[in-house]
Amino acid sequence: MSDVVLSRASLSTTELPAYPGVALANVSIVVSDDQAEEALATLMATDVVGFDTESKPTFLKGEVSTGPHLVQLATETRVYLFPVSGGSAPGVLKPIMESPRLLKVGFGLGNDRSALKSRLDIEIQNLLDMGEVLRGPGHRGTVGAKVAVAHFFGQKFQKSKQTGTSNWANPRLTERQLLYAANDAYVALRVYRAWVGSSEGQV
16 A cells, blocks of 8 residues: 555654653543443444554563453544453454454554454454554564654654553553553554555645
8 A cells, every 4th residue: 555664773763752642531441331332332433443452471481471461442532441351341342353344453463363362262354563564575573653653743652661561460550551552552543544644645
């Protein structure tokens, strides 16, 4: 669709203004049946959603991850966070993730397909890894969200390593965790829209 190919080395984010990200008021944690029904209706009504997952990190040699512990799905106006343990998340995620019509876009999705299959018996359909499509053919590795945000928006996407490696299995996530997780999914959708727009000469 687009011949945009990004390089980590070609973009310096040091002097760029900060990427503002999604507001906490636009983030919903889906735990009740009513919230699940609302999320399902909203997400299935669109054509593309931003997607990501978070898992409690493993530190011991040979330790097997029990993740994902959180699944994030974003529309243009709201991000839904689905805790995998308990609640209504597993039942509502399956029709969304298995929908062949609804495109799911994200960064670094290499393990998400197998993880959701083993944890929730979900076969993801119509999945697009922006890190791979922006890399282009014949290039090694993948493009990360930071490089993509710098390229398309001229902003610096800041990610806290401490938050990223925190305990995502905790039943009560901190505000920093909520915003970190929400922005991972939301920024993927924004980059996708910008990429499509640039390939059509609109941006």
